[in-house]
Amino acid sequence: ADKFIVIGLGEFGLAVCNKLSDLNMEVLAIDKDSEKVQSIQTKVTSAVTLDATDEVSLKAVGGGNFDTAIVSVGDDLEASVLVVLHLKKLGVKCVIVKAASSLQDKVLGMIGADKIILPEVDAGRRLASSLVNPISIDFSELPQDIGYAEFRVPKAFYNKTIAELDIRRKYSLNIIGIKNEKGAFDLAFSPEHKLSDSEHLMVIGNKTSIKKFQEKEK
Amino acid sequence: ADKFIVIGLGEFGLAVCNKLSDLNMEVLAIDKDSEKVQSIQTKVTSAVTLDATDEVSLKAVGGGNFDTAIVSVGDDLEASVLVVLHLKKLGVKCVIVKAASSLQDKVLGMIGADKIILPEVDAGRRLASSLVNPISIDFSELPQDIGYAEFRVPKAFYNKTIAELDIRRKYSLNIIGIKNEKGAFDLAFSPEHKLSDSEHLMVIGNKTSIKKFQEKEK
Ligand SMILES: Nc1ncnc2c1ncn2[C@@H]1O[C@H](COP(=O)(O)OP(=O)(O)OP(=O)(O)O)[C@@H](O)[C@H]1O
Ligand SMILES: Nc1ncnc2c1ncn2[C@@H]1O[C@H](COP(=O)(O)OP(=O)(O)OP(=O)(O)O)[C@@H](O)[C@H]1O
Structure with missing residues (x-):
């Protein structure tokens, strides 16, 4: 490997x-x-x-x-x-x-x-995109130890709100969006949104934190 | 242009x-x-x-x-x-x-x-990184209408906490980190952290929301 x-x-x-x-x-x-x-x-x-x-x-x-x-x-x-x-x-x-x-x-x-x-x-393609949209810095410029991942909502999170789960503090992860089963995602979700089993969490954070979360929520 | x-x-x-x-x-x-x-x-x-x-x-x-x-x-x-x-x-x-x-x-x-x-x-370089760290999806795979930007802390935000500013709800923006004047950044900042004029906000969100924020906070 x-x-x-x-x-x-x-x-x-x-x-x-x-x-x-x-x-x-x-x-x-x-x-x-x-x-x-x-x-x-x-x-x-x-x-x-x-x-x-x-x-x-x-x-x-x-x-x-x-x-x-x-x-x-x-x-x-x-x-x-x-x-x-x-x-x-x-x-x-x-x-x-x-x-x-x-x-x-x-x-x-x-x-x-x-x-x-x-x-x-x-x-x-990348150059053309960056010339038209300079505001969107190439994410690969974010430091090497930051990762992005998508997770199915763990069973323990069903029906809980993002606010009450306090994910940033508990897991050092930042939820940047929620994807539904059709692949459409919402970046402006409310902290009061209740998570369901048909959703995926779009997450950013330290790669170590991401790995830990993956291990834990299996 | x-x-x-x-x-x-x-x-x-x-x-x-x-x-x-x-x-x-x-x-x-x-x-x-x-x-x-x-x-x-x-x-x-x-x-x-x-x-x-x-x-x-x-x-x-x-x-x-x-x-x-x-x-x-x-x-x-x-x-x-x-x-x-x-x-x-x-x-x-x-x-x-x-x-x-x-x-x-x-x-x-x-x-x-x-x-x-x-x-x-x-x-x-990109290929090598993705082979070693498959967990970090290439951010350029995030949809085209999402942007990343860094902002000086606006005057109106000095000494306020991230939690009380409620940026996600007010501006549809997600603060993923805080940079200090030396360029070091913290992704695991506390919502109780008080913002100062020597810091920069690392922000992700819809490009339209980013532009609006830029206009507003000039
Ligand atoms: N003086 C010139 N004026 C205008 N066009 C030129 C000139 N010299 C070379 N070109 C054109 O530039 C192009 C260069 O493509 P070529 O495939 O040779 O190199 P390349 O830049 O390595 O291409 P690629 O982007 O595929 O790697 C060719 O289409 C060629 O006709
Ligand atoms: N049959 C072969 N066995 C081993 N190495 C080979 C073989 N054929 C070519 N190479 C090597 O592969 C390399 C190919 O590099 P070259 O610069 O020709 O092409 P390239 O793949 O377009 O390179 P670049 O990555 O710079 O664009 C050379 O160092 C060459 O010696």
Whole structure:
């Protein structure tokens, strides 16, 4: 669960390696370019030079032992397809691929990639939104230890009001909204609103507090 | 303020054009490749085929009349540099550039770009964070009409407690935290906390509610 194989050390793959390592994850970094492998050696758990389109090499480094693989081997669709197919054949549960274009996105989805990233499209959309709505600061600017989660209303909360439950004080969580079963949500709910089993709580708070709440209310 | 010039219609530029147009912004789309210009013609306000490294052409289409330019002309650093310099010379206030690498990032910053985007680095970091902390849903998944903002404590609020101010009911805003003058913030503040003039309110709510509050508390 905290073991990752990252294949392809371009800007994207490198950023993934660096961030995963900063978060203390175990990372095996792979690239066919030995210079790139060398420059990341000290940062990750291990780094190996090999051609990931060669199934034998991938198997030799234990590629199949990872739950999650992140693949970004550049514009060559054939290379991306081969690497994805090898990883799935070796039993990797979650194969994430960076696609070089919307067309590649389609193809990679069809051959079994579990998640496809289009950095340019994502970045373009985000930039446009932030230019039109500067008031909505990118939430990813909120500090790293803050999380957002949605919870079914726990049995113990049925028919109680938000005010009487005193959630902020008891759980260090902030309810920012209530979702109904259709997915519509209300951010302007009254503190006197009584919670029901068909609702979900939209919650913000410290990630530790969120985890604690999840454990407790199971 | 809602007039944009987008130069370069690769995946990034295209995504910017599409999103800005969806948000009803005025968009002039530019590319040297007439096929790309044609395919976006019906989506944007206007689309023109020209070489943006040619200052005369840029001036001819009124490049200087835009407040914001978004430039993504590919891997050729020289082309990016030329386009940025021309736009600044024509008087464009905000020139945003997509850089092809961390090295380009440095150079473009030094020659006057106001904001530089590195989609692969951003995407790699975000992916890594979401893999380690699946519990923290990407806030940009919160619906488009929700915003986050920070406000100085209005004079009328000095020395009052959050509880007595009843901000959620009066302003449809949710205070998720309080920032002090050093930038440190507290998400677990007590409702009995008295607000002071050295603090900032960290607020989430409907964007309309945020705007109203901004107007009112000036
Ligand atoms: N078959 C392969 N096996 C291992 N590594 C490979 C293979 N093919 C390409 N690579 C590596 O993948 C990396 C891809 O980076 P490149 O800059 O070409 O593309 P990219 O994915 O578009 O990069 P970026 O993330 O910067 O946008 C390179 O470091 C390259 O050496
Ligand atoms: N001097 C120029 N004037 C106008 N358009 C240009 C100029 N140079 C390049 N372009 C255009 O900019 C676009 C750049 O897209 P390209 O796919 O090469 O790079 P990119 O910025 O890496 O794209 P992506 O956003 O897909 O990552 C192309 O459509 C190209 O025609």
